[in-house]
Amino acid sequence: MKLYYSPGACSLAPHIVAKEAGIALDLEKVDLAAHKLTDGTDYYDVNPRGYVPAIRVKADEPVLTEANVLVQFLADQKPEAGLMPKAGTPERYRAQQWLAFVATELHKNFSWLWYKDTPAETKTAVKDKLNKRFAELDAHLKSNDFILGKTFSAADAYAFTIINWVNFLGMNLKSFPNLQAFMDRVAARPKVQEALKAEGLIAA
Template sequence: MKLYYSPGACSLAPHIVLREAGLPHQLLKVDLRRHQLDDGADYYAVNPKGGVPAIAFDDGVVLTEGVALLQYLGDRYAPALLPAGATLERARLHEILNYLSSDYAKAYTPLFYLAEGADRAAAGRPAMAKMAYLDSLLADGRPFILGAQWSVADAYLFALTRWAVDFGIGFDAVPALKAYMARSEARAAVRAALLAEGLGLQFGQG
């Protein structure tokens, strides 16, 4: 199994799930500016859409798009990482995954494409508003986004929320989200994925 990724991108989410599930895999780094692999190979030959993540399975099948990959990996290899099908809890998983992949991820777009001299604080307000909503969900004391059980949605939420630190967004106004990020980062699979991608710890030490 091959995971095509870019360090710290949304591909970190399926990377974490692969490690949570204990699945052997090969990491292939993608230069998203040139759409090339480290050996110069054309990434468009793997994924014509050009984005990450993509996973090439051992039978040659390639699957793309983070939400699809997270659910497939969970269903196929790690059922403990998502609620049972045809339940309200599974619908809640779909609900939060859709929110993360649309509203939340897109809220960071102004920061990724910030023009020189533009107001960074103003560009960060959409992301901060979404972080406040997520903080309100976690403020009821649940350890993870769906409740007591870590799920594929947590891998996605963790991967996206790391971007806030990269863009200098503070967490003082979202203490429940900050505590959640520290809990998530403390997981062995999460730390292993961060280490493999050359990423540092942002919410803890050691």
């Protein structure tokens, strides 16, 4: 399988899940500004939306996209890794609920902050909303090591990836100590470290 990624983008989430599950991925770096691959070919030919992540499972099939879907897809390739609860169980739907929360309440809102032409008042409103969601997570993580409880899951990989963007967008987690502790806990995981090093986000 091939993962199309950009360092530190939301594609880091499936990259982390693959590392944690022991799934080998071929990495294909995408220049998101130019929408080009390293060989100069047009990334729009791979994914017409121009976004990462995308996973090519088979050469003759369309790529799979959307970070919250890809982390589940990869987790399901190695169910013994315990990164997603069994399909059809209440626990699975709870995990999917959290993945949807990250996708819609965090990821989508953060996206506005990356655009240079987003009005200042919009950015302020978005940051206020994100801080409210951080407060919700902070309260949840007061009694939980990870989003689903005591065990690391695909939901943590996705949340960690997106929340880490505070470091690039003039935000911080100083008011949310439990959430900061969660971020530190995830960052310290050996497989997460491997993914970060592979993307050049920390020194190898």
